[in-house]
Structures are given as C-alpha cells and as structure tokens.
Amino acid sequence: MITLTQLSIGYQGHAVIDALNGTFEAGSLTAVIGANGTGKSTLLKTIAGLLPAVGGTLSFAAGRKPRVAYLPQQAELDHQFPLKVFEVVAMGCWPATGLLRRLDKPARARINGALDRVGLESMAARSIETLSGGQFQRMLFARLLVQQAPLILLDEPFAGIDIPTGALLMDVIDQLHKSGHTILVVLHDDALVIRRFPQTLLLSRRRARWGATAAVLEEREGRQPAWPEYLSLAQASS
Numbered sequence: 001m002i003t004l005t006q007l008s009i010g011y012q013g014h015a016v017i018d019a020l021n022g023t024f025e026a027g028s029l030t031a032v033i034g035a036n037g038t039g040k041s042t043l044l045k046t047i048a049g050l051l052p053a054v055g056g057t058l059s060f061a062a063g064r065k066p067r068v069a070y071l072p073q074q075a076e077l078d079h080q081f082p083l084k085v086f087e088v089v090a091m092g093c094w095p096a097t098g099l100l101r102r103l104d105k106p107a108r109a110r111i112n113g114a115l116d117r118v119g120l121e122s123m124a125a126r127s128i129e130t131l132s133g134g135q136f137q138r139m140l141f142a143r144l145l146v147q148q149a150p151l152i153l154l155d156e157p158f159a160g161i162d163i164p165t166g167a168l169l170m171d172v173i174d175q176l177h178k179s180g181h182t183i184l185v186v187l188h189d190d191a192l193v194i195r196r197f198p199q200t201l202l203l204s205r206r207r208a209r210w211g212a213t214a215a216v217l218e219e220r221e222g223r224q225p226a227w228p229e230y231l232s233l234a235q236a237s238s
C-alpha cells in the first residue's frame with residue numbers, strides 16, 4: 001500500500017529522521033513506536049500529505065494515493081468549534097456525498113450505527129464543546145467508521161483516555177483492520193503493542209526497525225543490558 005524509499009522527513013528542509021525504507025502492506029495494522037521526538041507524528045503527517053518529504057520518495061500502490069483518514073493528537077484539535085456530535089460524524093460522508101448534498105436515509109443510518117458502535121447514540125444532538133476527552137475521541141472514531149478511508153493514520157489515540165474507552169476504541173481499530181483497512185497507530189504502550197499489533201515500526205535516532213512486533217521488540221530489548229553496569233558492580237563487591 002505505501003512504500004518508503006530513502007525517505008527523509010522533517011521540517012523546513014531539516015531531517016528529523018533519514019533514509020527510511022520499507023513497506024506498509026495493504027491491510028496491515030502497524031504500531032509506530034519510539035522515544036519522544038523520534039519523528040512518529042512527523043511520519044504520519046508526511047504520509048497524510050500535510051508535510052512535504054525532505055528527501056526520498058513515498059509511493060502508493062497503483063500509483064495513486066488512497067483516501068486517508070488522519071487523526072492528530074488530541075492537543076492539536078479544536079474542541080470549541082460550534083458543531084453538534086452528529087454533524088462531526090456526518091463529515092465522514094463528505095467524500096461520498098459532497099459537502100452540500102443532503103444526507104439520504106442510508107447515510108443517516110450509517111451515522112447513527114457508528115454513534116451506536118461507540119456508545120454515543122444518546123449524544124448525537126450534543127454540542128461538541130460539552131464532551132469529555134473520551135467522548136470526543138469516541139465521536140472521532142464514529143467518524144472513522146462512517147468515512148471508511150482505505151488508509152487510517154492515528155496519532156496516540158488513547159492518550160488521556162479512560163481504560164473502558166481505550167478498550168472500545170481498540171476494538172473499533174480491530175474491526176477496521178479485519179475489514180481490510182491499512183492502519184498505522186502511534187503508541188507509547190508496549191503491552192498493548194505486543195498484544196494487539198501484528199507489525200511494528202520502531203523509530204530511533206540511529207535507525208528504524210520494521211517488521212513483526214515480537215521480532216522488533218526482541219531486538220530492541222536485546223540491545224539493552226538486563227541490569228545497569230553500576231548495579232552489577234555493586235553486587236559483585238558485596
């Protein structure tokens with residue numbers, strides 16, 4: 001679905017990370033992990049087309065970029081906009097219906113079904129300014145369900161979210177994965193990555209590791225000593 005060839009990403013011509021090579025296969029579910037500042041959000045923004053690549057190429061299957069649904073970190077979103085929950089979820093229909101076309105019955109049914117799926121059926125008429133962080137994220141996931149974009153990019157979707165909401169949203173991600181969407185998710189929770197993400201891209205300042213999650217994490221753990229050196233010495237001298 002997406003192939004990166006010697007891709008350098010960054011800002012104003014300065015690379016944050018250089019020479020990324022690899023492929024996100026069609027229908028894959030990949031966790032993008034790494035320490036703070038290693039370029040995870042930058043990579044998603046570049047794939048979404050919001051940032052130009054600093055160098056190298058980003059190519060898409062069939063030579064055409066698919067429709068993309070991109071969810072930035074919550075902090076980058078405006079929660080104060082004067083819209084109702086239903087209206088935000090209905091935006092997911094725009095690629096199919098156009099901006100000004102009235103929503104037909106099947107479209108309304110899709111929107112209501114998505115609100116139901118994320119447990120917001122009773123909040124359709126609520127103003128989005130009144131939503132909690134978890135409710136806001138549920139609403140955005142309902143829009144993803146309506147949108148049905150082939151490529152889905154999620155930047156830390158569970159940050160600041162309560163556990164039941166996180167579990168529900170992870171199930172929605174699984175549902176989208178099973179129905180064939182290609183999904184990249186930036187995460188900081190290794191336990192979740194191991195349990196639920198078949199593929200991992202680990203970004204670091206030196207080089208990226210890419211592949212089956214168990215192999216990528218094993219390689220990373222393998223590089224770290226089990227105990228810090230000073231502790232081993234202290235034990236040896238006691």
Ligand SMILES: Nc1ncnc2c1ncn2[C@@H]1O[C@H](COP(=O)(O)OP(=O)(O)OP(=O)(O)O)[C@@H](O)[C@H]1O
Nearest residue numbers: 010011016034035036037038039040041042043186
């Ligand atoms: N608009 C910008 N202009 C210039 N540099 C930026 C900009 N946004 C981010 N950076 C820098 O690019 C680097 C990568 O940032 P990015 O947000 O992609 O990291 P990240 O891996 O997503 O980090 P985190 O886990 O903290 O969210 C950082 O050094 C950051 O300071």
